[in-house]
Amino acid sequence: xxxxxxxxxxxxxxxxxxxxxxxxxxxxxxxxxxxxxxxxxxxxxxxxxxxxxxxxxxxxxxxxxxxxxxxxxxxxxxxxxxxxxxxxxxxxxxxxxxxxxxxxxxxxxxxxxxxxxxxxxxxxxxxxxxxxxxxxxxxxxxxxxxxxxxxxxxxxxxxxxxxxxxxxxxxxxxxxxxxxxxxxxxxxxxxxxxxxxxxxxxxxxxxxxxxxxxxxxxxxxxxxxxxxxxxxxxxxxxxxxxxxxxxxxxxxxxxxxxxxxxxxxxxxxxxxxxxxxxxxxxxxxxxxxxx
Amino acid sequence: xxxxxxxxxxxxxxxxxxxxxxxxxxxxxxxxxxxxxxxxxxxxxxxxxxxxxxxxxxxxxxxxxxxxxxxxxxxxxxxxxxxxxxxxxxxxxxxxxxxxxxxxxxxxxxxxxxxxxxxxxxxxxxxxxxxxxxxxxxxxxxxxxxxxxxxxxxxxxxxxxxxxxxxxxxxxxxxxxxxxxxxxxxxxxxxxxxxxxxxxxxxxxxxxxxxxxxxxxxxxxxxxxxxxxxxxxxxxxxxxxxxxxxxxxxxxxxxxxxxxxxxxxxxxxxxxxxxxxxxxxxxxxxxxxxxxxxxxxxxxxxx
Numbered sequence: 001x002x003x004x005x006x007x008x009x010x011x012x013x014x015x016x017x018x019x020x021x022x023x024x025x026x027x028x029x030x031x032x033x034x035x036x037x038x039x040x041x042x043x044x045x046x047x048x049x050x051x052x053x054x055x056x057x058x059x060x061x062x063x064x065x066x067x068x069x070x071x072x073x074x075x076x077x078x079x080x081x082x083x084x085x086x087x088x089x090x091x092x093x094x095x096x097x098x099x100x101x102x103x104x105x106x107x108x109x110x111x112x113x114x115x116x117x118x119x120x121x122x123x124x125x126x127x128x129x130x131x132x133x134x135x136x137x138x139x140x141x142x143x144x145x146x147x148x149x150x151x152x153x154x155x156x157x158x159x160x161x162x163x164x165x166x167x168x169x170x171x172x173x174x175x176x177x178x179x180x181x182x183x184x185x186x187x188x189x190x191x192x193x194x195x196x197x198x199x200x201x202x203x204x205x206x207x208x209x210x211x212x213x214x215x216x217x218x219x220x221x222x223x224x225x226x227x228x229x230x231x232x233x234x235x236x237x238x239x240x241x242x243x244x245x246x247x248x249x250x251x252x253x254x255x256x257x258x259x260x261x262x263x264x265x266x267x268x269x270x271x272x273x274x275x276x277x278x279x280x281x282x283x284x285x286x287x288x289x290x291x
Numbered sequence: 292x293x294x295x296x297x298x299x300x301x302x303x304x305x306x307x308x309x310x311x312x313x314x315x316x317x318x319x320x321x322x323x324x325x326x327x328x329x330x331x332x333x334x335x336x337x338x339x340x341x342x343x344x345x346x347x348x349x350x351x352x353x354x355x356x357x358x359x360x361x362x363x364x365x366x367x368x369x370x371x372x373x374x375x376x377x378x379x380x381x382x383x384x385x386x387x388x389x390x391x392x393x394x395x396x397x398x399x400x401x402x403x404x405x406x407x408x409x410x411x412x413x414x415x416x417x418x419x420x421x422x423x424x425x426x427x428x429x430x431x432x433x434x435x436x437x438x439x440x441x442x443x444x445x446x447x448x449x450x451x452x453x454x455x456x457x458x459x460x461x462x463x464x465x466x467x468x469x470x471x472x473x474x475x476x477x478x479x480x481x482x483x484x485x486x487x488x489x490x491x492x493x494x495x496x497x498x499x500x501x502x503x504x505x506x507x508x509x510x511x512x513x514x515x516x517x518x519x520x521x522x523x524x525x526x527x528x529x530x531x532x533x534x535x536x537x538x539x540x541x542x543x544x545x546x547x548x549x550x551x552x553x554x555x556x557x558x559x560x561x562x563x564x565x566x567x568x569x570x571x572x573x574x575x576x577x578x579x580x581x582x583x584x585x586x587x588x589x590x591x592x593x594x
Contacts, residue, residue: 164538165534166533166534166537166538167537173437174437174533176534203537203541203568204537204538204541204542204544205541205544205566205568206568208541208544208545209544209568211568211570212544212566212568213568215320215567215568215569215570216567216568231534231538232534232538233532233534235468235531235532235534235535236532236534236535236538236539239468239507239535239538239539240538240539240542242507242508243539243542243546244542244545244546246507246508246511246519247421247521247542247546247548247549248542248545248546248548249519249548250545250546268517269512269517
């Protein structure tokens with residue numbers, strides 16, 4: 001059924017079932033995915049909040065507005081009725097705003113996008129197409145502090161990250177090159193622990209291709225094979241994800257990692273397999289943070 | 292309307308060889324592309340740079356330089372300046388960057404444009420030939436402007452509108468890329484496409500067609516289902532900044548359904564700017580693209 005994201009699937013193998021709450025649930029594809037995840041024993045009966053009850057919504061709670069839906073989902077988690085919040089069909093801004101007002105998204109919050117490289121049959125990740133619009137160095141450091149242990153948990157080995165910038169040399173006029181160089185140096189000094197190695201600044205071609213890196217005289221053993229791409233800002237990150245998804249047809253999912261609560265956003269359109277993988281990623285993240 | 296790079300190649304094949312200044316062809320991959328382009332009758336190269344390094348690169352690929360003009364210049368900036376002077380005077384019809392950082396080339400273009408009292412906002416146009424899409428897609432600016440202001444974006448759009456008619460796109464669709472996440476924390480000030488700086492006040496001016504406020508996802512998806520229709524991609528996509536432009540332009544290193552060419556089109560003619568990471572095949576593609584542009588310029592001038 002799901003051959004995508006084998007690394008994530010493996011981490012989900014021994015998880016105890018969790019409970020999800022779906023805010024403003026109107027999406028039948030999501031229902032199908034939840035049914036599959038439930039059959040796999042990863043979740044118990046989900047709570048559905050929404051305007052109307054659909055077949056297979058056994059635990060349904062009526063809500064007339066998107067905002068009220070998000071609030072009710074939020075309260076489900078506070079009352080410990082649910083572990084993971086899944087965004088339904090309400091608008092993303094509205095959904096996240098309700099959690100922003102709850103104070104969930106702090107500087108450590110990061111949207112972790114996960115891609116499946118069908119050629120290498122391997123998962124890779126990127127940050128951050130959503131949260132920090134123009135991240136400062138401090139934002140980036142905090143985001144890496146959130147992401148690194150989680151990715152180490154996923155891969156069970158050292159993580160190799162590429163800090164991307166428009167050019168591969170440091171230029172003070174291009175802040176992304178400076179941030180990338182600092183992150184790389186910090187990783188050399190093990191400031192993110194011993195399990196993250198950041199290379200940067202790297203131009204995207206040098207990051208994606210070993211041959212390109214060699215042509216430009218950039219020494220990077222992991223070119224073409226990085227686990228994590230650290231993009232300069234949300235614009236570049238968002239379009240990196242969007243173009244890979246729509247033009248490259250690369251399966252793309254993600255989870256919003258926040259200090260207190262992780263959120264699964266509605267990154268439709270997703271196939272049922274991708275939805276299953278995304279819910280699984282959220283469950284793995286929840287379990288990891290609980291530990 | 293030219294819909295693919297193979298159509299551009301057909302135009303280039305039919306053209307007389309284009310006298311082309313090659314800036315610092317000091318690498319065998321560049322030299323291989325130049326040699327091949329000359330042998331196939333696309334260009335008549337003028338090599339500018341350090342003679343010994345050029346000869347060494349040529350020697351690696353058995354390129355006999357006896358009948359090729361070489362202009363010896365040592366300083367990198369002067370190499371680029373020499374090429375741009377030749378383009379401005381009409382001595383050559385096209386310039387190609389070799390294996391030197393592009394900043395030298397950009398500085399030379401700007402200096403030349405100032406001399407000619409032209410608007411000195413240069414920008415790089417990257418074209419994608421995408422499998423499954425019935426037209427070429429232009430991304431700009433992908434190389435020079437770090438965080439373009441409103442006036443710079445307008446100039447970038449104008450530069451793009453100079454090149455599109457050569458490809459038969461008389462009224463291209465323009466979309467300014469806006470991510471649907473950029474306004475996440477600013478829920479009261481939605482930054483919708485029609486309010487973006489460049490095209491906010493422009494009605495259909497006849498030179499381009501403005502796309503309605505949409506993020507890329509909504510442009511591509513067919514109504515009522517999740518089918519991605521690449522034919523709906525706009526002809527021109529304005530990039531928000533250099534971080535994004537540079538990143539997107541080179542995604543062909545991952546997405547194999549894309550073929551990329553880039554150039555910096557000027558009123559003097561095309562300056563092609565292959566990446567230093569490109570191999571001979573990709574450099575050759577850019578040369579052919581530039582030759583086709585020159586051929587169309589010639590045809591339009593004759594008309």
